[in-house]
Amino acid sequence: MTEQTTFLLRHRAVPNIDQLDVYRANGGFEAFKKVVTSMQPADVLAVVKDSGLRGRGGAGFPTGVKWGFLPNNIWPHYVVANADESEPGTFKDREIMESNPFQFLEGLMIASYAVGANLSYVYLRGEFWQIARGLDEDIAALEAAGLLGDGLFSTQYSLRLRTHLGAGAYICGEETALLESLEGKLGQPRLRPPFPAVYGLFGKPTVINNVETLTNLPPILDKGAAWYKSLGTEKSPGVKIFSLSGCINRPGNYELPLGVTFRELIFEHGGGVPEGRSVKAFMSAGASSTIVMADDTALDTPMDYESTQGNLNAPLGSASVIILDDSVDMAWLVDKTVHFFRHESCGKCTPCREGTYWMGHLTHRITHGKARPEDIELLDTVAAQMQGKCLCALGEFSTMAVRSGIEKFRADFEANVRRAAHG
Amino acid sequence: MNALLSKYPEQVEQILARYPADQKRAAVMPLLYLAQAEDNYVTKQEIADIAEIVGISDTDVVSIIGFYTLYHDEPGGRYRIQVCTDLPCALRGADQFLKNLCENIGVRVGETTPDGLVTIESVMCLAGCHRAPMFQLQGDGDIAYHENMTVEKTLALIEELRRHVKTGEAAHD
Numbered sequence: 001m002t003e004q005t006t007f008l009l010r011h012r013a014v015p016n017i018d019q020l021d022v023y024r025a026n027g028g029f030e031a032f033k034k035v036v037t038s039m040q041p042a043d044v045l046a047v048v049k050d051s052g053l054r055g056r057g058g059a060g061f062p063t064g065v066k067w068g069f070l071p072n073n074i075w076p077h078y079v080v081a082n083a084d085e086s087e088p089g090t091f092k093d094r095e096i097m098e099s100n101p102f103q104f105l106e107g108l109m110i111a112s113y114a115v116g117a118n119l120s121y122v123y124l125r126g127e128f129w130q131i132a133r134g135l136d137e138d139i140a141a142l143e144a145a146g147l148l149g150d151g152l153f154s155t156q157y158s159l160r161l162r163t164h165l166g167a168g169a170y171i172c173g174e175e176t177a178l179l180e181s182l183e184g185k186l187g188q189p190r191l192r193p194p195f196p197a198v199y200g201l202f203g204k205p206t207v208i209n210n211v212e213t214l215t216n217l218p219p220i221l222d223k224g225a226a227w228y229k230s231l232g233t234e235k236s237p238g239v240k241i242f243s244l245s246g247c248i249n250r251p252g253n254y255e256l257p258l259g260v261t262f263r264e265l266i267f268e269h270g271g272g273v274p275e276g277r278s279v280k281a282f283m284s285a286g287a288s289s290t291i292v293m294a295d296d297t298a299l300d301t302p303m304d305y306e307s308t309q310g311n312l313n314a315p316l317g318s319a320s321v322i323i324l325d326d327s328v329d330m331a332w333l334v335d336k337t338v339h340f341f342r343h344e345s346c347g348k349c350t351p352c353r354e355g356t357y358w359m360g361h362l363t364h365r366i367t368h369g370k371a372r373p374e375d376i377e378l379l380d381t382v383a384a385q386m387q388g389k390c391l392c393a394l395g396e397f398s399t400m401a402v403r404s405g406i407e408k409f410r411a412d413f414e415a416n417v418r419r420a421a422h423g
Numbered sequence: 424m425n426a427l428l429s430k431y432p433e434q435v436e437q438i439l440a441r442y443p444a445d446q447k448r449a450a451v452m453p454l455l456y457l458a459q460a461e462d463n464y465v466t467k468q469e470i471a472d473i474a475e476i477v478g479i480s481d482t483d484v485v486s487i488i489g490f491y492t493l494y495h496d497e498p499g500g501r502y503r504i505q506v507c508t509d510l511p512c513a514l515r516g517a518d519q520f521l522k523n524l525c526e527n528i529g530v531r532v533g534e535t536t537p538d539g540l541v542t543i544e545s546v547m548c549l550a551g552c553h554r555a556p557m558f559q560l561q562g563d564g565d566i567a568y569h570e571n572m573t574v575e576k577t578l579a580l581i582e583e584l585r586r587h588v589k590t591g592e593a594a595h596d
Binding site for chain 1: 441442443446448449450451452453455456477479486487490491492493494509510511513514515546547548549550551552553554559565566567568
């Protein structure tokens with residue numbers, strides 16, 4: 001069994017690391033000090049590019065490349081930490097911010113230096129009220145310790161951090177909707193281009209990085225790109241936090257090198273399925289994922305960006321793995337995910353607003369014994385019509401469980417419809 | 424006279440200081456939280472006050488209240504128990520938990536107890552999937568998570584809230 005690592009969930013190895021003095025006594029802010037006092041921003045960017053770190057929020061885009069898109073003739077630059085963690089099945093950023101907050105903040109500070117930002121924000125979902133209060137205290141402690149403010153380490157560099165709370169809207173995890181929300185508007189995605197790298201927060205060049213992505217930066221700058229690349233796989237280097245939930249004996253966060261198999265996560269780390277049931281299927285990236293039938297090929301697939309997408313036609317995304325045992329009715333599941341997306345659709349673009357609405361009617365009919373046999377095909381058609389037509393990924397995500405569910409588990413849908421015929 | 428500003432002059436100033444001076448509008452969300460801190464909803468007067476502070480229309484403020492689920496423009500219970508019934512929680516019995524809880528309290532989802540203490544609601548994923556059944560408690564200007572919950576533990580919590588409110592009122596008298 002692959003041993004769990006503690007590069008990100010470091011509080012599991014070092015008690016009280018959420019205290020600034022303990023974090024510093026264990027090498028905390030040495031990486032930040034090193035970059036500010038001895039490296040040019042371009043050098044930092046080069047190390048991160050070389051490490052192969054990819055965005056941990058879901059898209060898996062190379063972090064260093066993303067930073068490199070910021071133009072050097074428009075100022076100021078901003079960095080925004082995406083702490084809107086709202087994907088059903090994801091609860092990793094929360095653990096980092098609750099228990100290892102300074103490593104996350106140090107990562108945000110390193111990213112800010114690398115792109116020349118003097119003011120950066122942490123955008124948290126509103127439900128993370130207590131976490132935000134904790135971060136506010138941590139930021140005040142950093143200011144008092146001279147690690148944030150003007151002229152850091154006797155250089156010209158100044159940096160301030162601020163938290164901003166959302167107020168309950170999944171869509172604000174989408175980076176342009178997040179920016180709108182941070183500007184005090186409805187959290188609705190922007191039409192792109194222009195991309196946030198050029199026209200972001202307050203119309204200025206902006207980098208938006210996920211909490212887990214940023215938390216990777218202190219160890220990368222400390223130990224080097226070669227060290228990071230020695231973990232994980234060639235194309236998906238490093239470690240990842242897998243949030244394991246659903247029908248599983250030991251749900252929770254597991255920090256593992258990318259490339260560990262689903263089988264190992266589910267059976268060795270997660271302890272398998274309760275009550276002696278078997279795994280019928282799983283979702284690899286929360287409610288936004290296709291439903292994967294848990295055959296041997298799927299279970300033996302390495303959990304990295306390429307293998308998951310390539311072998312299973314499912315994204316690794318934020319690596320929120322939801323386990324479904326043999327008692328789960330996939331029509332019920334699809335009704336749950338559609339209900340979620342219908343509720344969370346921001347209403348800006350018609351295919352998503354209307355599509356999730358009509359899919360919701362159909363899944364409700366199917367699961368409440370009121371469907372006609374042709375409703376299954378109709379549901380699939382509505383989902384197919386939405387694909388490729390929505391303004392942002394949310395609309396696309398809403399069709400994933402629907403189409404894969406009907407394709408792979410049609411019998412579950414038909415059983416619901418038969419119930420209607422006999423009802 | 425801006426009542427919100429008069430009531431919380433320091434807090435309003437601190438909130439505005441978090442954003443660039445020419446980007447006051449960004450303060451609208453924290454100001455809404457400030458406005459509903461005391462009684463868990465935003466009044467018409469507070470909407471007008473916020474609009475004036477950040478320089479947008481009342482309608483803009485109302486549209487933000489409508490868009491985000493954590494803002495309320497009408498009074499509900501003094502506390503809101505918001506149970507996550509999304510997929511991962513549902514796989515761990517959240518739907519049954521909510522149903523049993525409602526039966527025990529004698530209200531339906533979305534309703535408030537007759538004494539106005541608690542509104543029971545069903546909400547989307549709260550990032551507590553591994554510790555379901557779980558809910559957040561919104562009230563007194565705070566949002567707190569309660570995880571690995573049972574109906575019994577929740578009823579005890581409600582009793583505690585009831586005592587807390589009574590003691591608070593007694594202290595005011």
